[in-house]
Amino acid sequence: MSRRRKFHLYLTIVTLSTGFLVATSFETNKLTRKERMNDQLFQQETQLNDRILAEKEQNRHLENQLLDLQRQVGKVEEAMAERKSEAADTLSQLDAARMLAGVVAVEGPGIVITMQDSQNAANSTDIANYIVHEQDVRLVVNELRAAGAEAISINGQRVVSNSEIRCIGPTIIVNGIKSAAPFVVTAIGNPDTLDSALNLPGGVLHSLQDFVQISIAKKERVELPAFVGDAKTKHS
Template identity: 35%
Template sequence: MKKKNRYVWLSLVCLVLGFMIAYSYSVTAKKEQYERADREWDREYKLRERLIDQEKTNASLQRQVAELQRNVRKEEEKLGEQKNNLSNAVSEVEQLRAYIGEVKVKGQGLEVTLADSSKALTDKNVNNYLVHDGHIQAVLHELYAAGAEAIAINGQRLTTNSYVTCVGPVINVDGTEHPAPFVITAIGNPDVLQKALDIRGGVVDRLLSDNVSVKLQTKQDLVLEPYYKK
């Protein structure tokens, strides 16, 4: 009987011990689960914080990039303005050099030929039938006023300081004599130049009234050599 009671107590102890072990294992498993969950939460929290920090950094970098782009655009605009100014300056210099006769120029324009009158003399004064420096000066003034960029007389380039004088039946251009006919070549808008001379009551009408033979011809491929001084 005593031996039987001993087995009962032993079974009871084993049962309690097994329950305690099972309970301890369950508690330990739950604790590990909770700790693992805590570690996952901490990891997610830290990752979230890093992500937020990275987003802040990216936003800051984007603002810096935008600011740099604005500065680059401003510098590009300044460079563009400087380039335009330089281009305009170069163009103005080239136009000035062309105007004063330092460089060869090409382009369309007008050719004006002035010749002594071919009409029969009606009086004894032959000078009334010749081309004079005043006639040439009148043509030159009108051409310059109409926007001529460059002018030559019988191929000799004129400058802002050029002069034209009469020496008997010939003219003197900057010290060089030229016989008639006198071909005045002007580079510019041919229609504008022609209309400026051929307007009613204008230079052509005055020349014709002075018995000067006048011929106007537009040209598309004129070439004027630079001024040279003998």
Template identity: 80%
Template sequence: MSRPHKFQFYLTIVTLCTGFLVATSVETTKLVQKERINDQLFQEETQLNDRILAEKEQNRHLENQLIDLQRQVSKIEEAMAARKSEAAAIFEQLEAARMLAGVVAVEGPGIVVSMQDSQHAASSPDISNYIVHEQDVRLVVNELRAAGAEAISINGQRLVSNSSIRCVGPTIIVNGIKSAAPFVITAIGDPATLESALHLPGGVIQSLQDFVQIEVTKQALVQLPAYVGDTKATHS
């Protein structure tokens, strides 16, 4: 082979080798870059997974805190409800006690009993048999109390535990206040029950109707004033 031909042959081989090396280098560079990208993506994915796990753990922790707070709030609400219930019960007891003590004006359904001297009083030789006495008024009051009357007044005077009812001539003194007939007894309670109690056979009405005038009317609403007087007054 002549020298020119050898030179061309060697040049061709060198060119081929150089091209192969360049191509190999390029592919290698691509593979390295790809591996770096894959490594970076893997690291980023790992970091993202770690963050997701951390966020999940944080969320779980917050959920547990929320549940604990909800339980605490529930216990506080239950305690407050119990206290409100107790306060309401105490208030009801207080109102009932105030009503029984007569220190507040009250109203409600009830009856009105009117008592006055008999028409026969003027013509009777014994007038005292036909006028209203304190024991007659007490008889009505006691029957009303026994029938469940919640509050009672006589001629606008509220009866309480230490109220006094006294007779002075043709007048009656209640809580130290004198008044004459007719004597109006007002009671709060179930109207039907109170009326029935007074009309029992052999009861108040039958005992008094031959001697004094007595009328009973049921009312949908009656009003009783508060007690005004000396709380240290004694029974009589």
């Protein structure tokens, strides 16, 4: 073999070896880059999963805090509702006490009783039997109270537990205020109940009808003024 042919043979071998080494190196680098990229993706995925787990744990913690706060708010709302209910009951009792004490003006359904001297008074030798006396008015007031009247007034004077009802001649004094017939007794309560109580057989109207004139009107709404006077003073 000539020297020239040997040179070409060696050159060919060297070229093929170099090409093989370059190709092998390229493939090796390619695999290395791919493995590196896969490793980065794995690390990123792992980090993302860790973040998701951390977020889930944080959300669970926040949900527990929210539930705890909701329970606390519920307890506060229950306590406030209870106090509000107690306050409403107290206010209702106070309003009822004020009405019974007569210290506030009130209105509501009720009846109006008008009591006048009998027309027979002018022709009678005993006029006193045919005029309205304080005991007649008091009899009506007591019957109304027994029937459940919530508030009562006589000629615009509010009647309370210690109200004075006195008779001087043809006039009646209520809470120190003098007035003459007709005497208008106004009461707040169930109109039917109050009317029935006054009209019972042998009751108030039956005992007075032969001596004085009495008329009763049921009303959907009547107004009574507040008591004016010294509530501490007891009159008989």
